[in-house]
Amino acid sequence: MEVSKTFAKNILRSRGLKQTSTRVALISNIHNYAAAMPYTALQKSLEADRTTIYRTLNTLMDECIIHKAKEKDNETYYAVCGNECTSHKHSHNHIHFQCTVCKKVTCETLINEIQLELAKHHIESVEINVNGVCDECR
Amino acid sequence: MEVSKTFAKNILRSRGLKQTSTRVALISNIHNYAAAMPYTALQKSLEADRTTIYRTLNTLMDECIIHKAKEKDNETYYAVCGNECTSHKHSHNHIHFQCTVCKKVTCETLINEIQLELAKHHIESVEINVNGVCDECR
DNA sequence: TTTTAAATGCAACAATGTTGCATTTAAAAA
DNA sequence: TTTTTAAATGCAACATTGTTGCATTTAAAA
Numbered sequence: 481m482e483v484s485k486t487f488a489k490n491i492l493r494s495r496g497l498k499q500t501s502t503r504v505a506l507i508s509n510i511h512n513y514a515a516a517m518p519y520t521a522l523q524k525s526l527e528a529d530r531t532t533i534y535r536t537l538n539t540l541m542d543e544c545i546i547h548k549a550k551e552k553d554n555e556t557y558y559a560v561c562g563n564e565c566t567s568h569k570h571s572h573n574h575i576h577f578q579c580t581v582c583k584k585v586t587c588e589t590l591i592n593e594i595q596l597e598l599a600k601h602h603i604e605s606v607e608i609n610v611n612g613v614c615d616e617c618r
Numbered sequence: 619m620e621v622s623k624t625f626a627k628n629i630l631r632s633r634g635l636k637q638t639s640t641r642v643a644l645i646s647n648i649h650n651y652a653a654a655m656p657y658t659a660l661q662k663s664l665e666a667d668r669t670t671i672y673r674t675l676n677t678l679m680d681e682c683i684i685h686k687a688k689e690k691d692n693e694t695y696y697a698v699c700g701n702e703c704t705s706h707k708h709s710h711n712h713i714h715f716q717c718t719v720c721k722k723v724t725c726e727t728l729i730n731e732i733q734l735e736l737a738k739h740h741i742e743s744v745e746i747n748v749n750g751v752c753d754e755c756r
Numbered sequence: 757t758t759t760t761a762a763a764t765g766c767a768a769c770a771a772t773g774t775t776g777c778a779t780t781t782a783a784a785a786a
Numbered sequence: 787t788t789t790t791t792a793a794a795t796g797c798a799a800c801a802t803t804g805t806t807g808c809a810t811t812t813a814a815a816a
Binding site: 640 | 762763764765766772773
């Protein structure tokens with residue numbers, strides 16, 4: 481069994497979710513993908529009906545197994561959550577970087593820690609999207 | 619003449635763009651809206667054809683008169699750019715805040731300045747989306 | 757007032773995302 | 787192992803979002 485499939489099954493078991501073939505394939509395909517996976521690529525990589533894919537994605541996001549990034553290019557990108565995500569709260573110390581040349585979206589860790597403060601509102605979660613030129617495209 | 623319409627006409631003139639009724643209405647409607655304006659609300663507020671709205675939005679984004687924020691709720695929100703935007707480069711010192719209760723998206727200024735550093739890639743622009751509970755909903 | 761390049765409206769299309777309902781399936785119970 | 791059952795899936799239908807080509811209209815210059 482592939483490493484990513486074992487990973488998928490383990491995480492489904494740890495969350496008490498049924499281990500269906502679509503769920504296992506979906507998690508392992510996202511996990512195997514070098515960057516955050518665009519929806520179109522995800523759909524191509526699976527046999528399942530579109531409806532099932534959308535419902536499965538929502539289930540896995542509710543359980544904080546994966547998360548999504550909406551980019552300005554109108555694509556939605558999915559990535560597997562890190563260990564810092566529990567089943568109740570997302571907490572990402574990473575950012576999403578999209579290269580303006582090759583369009584790839586990757587999850588990146590910041591060198592420096594950043595602290596956000598707002599005057600009025602209560603902050604629950606922060607998502608940072610950076611655009612630029614990636615290492616390979618320079 | 620309303621203040622926001624004058625504002626719209628001035629900004630169109632300053633960028634050397636035709637002052638069509640759709641453009642003026644679109645800019646002033648976004649400008650008048652208390653928060654970043656969801657596309658659906660924008661469409662309802664205008665007489666123009668959907669195609670024209672999309673094309674106008676793209677034109678105004680290309681000219682850095684407005685900018686958009688894609689939120690996880692699958693809505694696209696539009697707001698007027700601040701003075702720090704020239705016609706060639708977006709440079710926002712603000713973040714987009716979406717309240718998880720009332721769903722409103724607002725442009726907020728950070729109390730503290732933040733500095734992002736990535737190990738490999740070249741950063742061109744940064745967009746920060748914060749979720750939480752707004753002042754009014756608490 | 758005339759000219760003209762740009763903006764608009766319309767038709768058609770492709771992609772994204774959702775809902776209801778019948779069928780199938782993973783996992784628990786017998 | 788077989789049976790049971792609640793959950794997951796596939797299918798059909800639909801609504802929304804976003805794009806393209808082309809004929810018509812319009813803002814602004816001549």
